[in-house]
Amino acid sequence: MDIHKRMQHNSISLTFKGTVTFELIDSIIAIISNRLDQIESNVVTKKKVYGVMLECLQNLCFHVEKNNDLEYNPMYDQQSALFMLDSDENGYQITTGNFIVKDKTDSLKTWLDEINSLSEQEVKELYNKILRNKTFSDKGTAGLGFVDIARKVGKLNYNFNNVDDKYAFFAFNLNIKKVLA
Amino acid sequence: MDQLVLEPKAKTPLINFDGKSGLMELKGMSCSENSLEFYRPVLDWVEKYGKSPHGSTVVNIEFKYFNTSSAKCILDVLEKFANIYNMGNNVVFNWNYENNDEEMLEAGENFSEILGIPFNIKEL
Numbered sequence: 001m002d003i004h005k006r007m008q009h010n011s012i013s014l015t016f017k018g019t020v021t022f023e024l025i026d027s028i029i030a031i032i033s034n035r036l037d038q039i040e041s042n043v044v045t046k047k048k049v050y051g052v053m054l055e056c057l058q059n060l061c062f063h064v065e066k067n068n069d070l071e072y073n074p075m076y077d078q079q080s081a082l083f084m085l086d087s088d089e090n091g092y093q094i095t096t097g098n099f100i101v102k103d104k105t106d107s108l109k110t111w112l113d114e115i116n117s118l119s120e121q122e123v124k125e126l127y128n129k130i131l132r133n134k135t136f137s138d139k140g141t142a143g144l145g146f147v148d149i150a151r152k153v154g155k156l157n158y159n160f161n162n163v164d165d166k167y168a169f170f171a172f173n174l175n176i177k178k179v180l181a
Numbered sequence: 182m183d184q185l186v187l188e189p190k191a192k193t194p195l196i197n198f199d200g201k202s203g204l205m206e207l208k209g210m211s212c213s214e215n216s217l218e219f220y221r222p223v224l225d226w227v228e229k230y231g232k233s234p235h236g237s238t239v240v241n242i243e244f245k246y247f248n249t250s251s252a253k254c255i256l257d258v259l260e261k262f263a264n265i266y267n268m269g270n271n272v273v274f275n276w277n278y279e280n281n282d283e284e285m286l287e288a289g290e291n292f293s294e295i296l297g298i299p300f301n302i303k304e305l
Binding site: 026 | 191248279
């Protein structure tokens, strides 16, 4: 992305790297909501951006909270996460990144690939199936996060970057198209 | 049966359940990271209400947005009202959504389908 485009009217740009807490999420959400109210007139798009952003940030927070196995690394700040939101004339891009123990990458990859292999209708059916299932995880999360994001945006783009023997970096990227009036 | 009133906040909705009139209102945002904690007393209240419900219960629902962990809790609350309906009581579900908010329209249709109970779905 050409950096000067970030200065266009009706654009939004936010990058955060650090420890994600629920208090911080509240602040980010408040700032972005205000900005979206100014620049996005389409209710559907606005709520998609809001919803995807919220699920992504809450995911990051739960992930770091439950992963006490993220040890000190001299090079990388493993307790930190990355969150980026940008927009251009076509839509919004949300990117998140966090460190993950390599043992856990396979199950996450399998889950994301499974969601990506489904049609729009099948994603809705999977969402309803999980919704009907009453169980919550230990953290009180519903297991619906990625499915809900897929319902809103379609394809879940992701990548695991190699960090060292034990860790990988999970980069997650979503595009929300603007609805042209 | 008394009232249950929880004032709306940035991440939690208005809950205004009136056992005396049978009028129940859920309205606003529901996106707390800890939805279970918020909805537990709500579920308990409806459970008790169901033991001797008002002759006519009206459930007015109007969400601006809810996150995935709230979705399950909201379904649980509505299911408790659905149980009251399925016991042969008069329960009306009014699902209202903001103008053009397709996602909330779909959510209402979805909940209605899952519960197998007709909702009056209305765009505001």
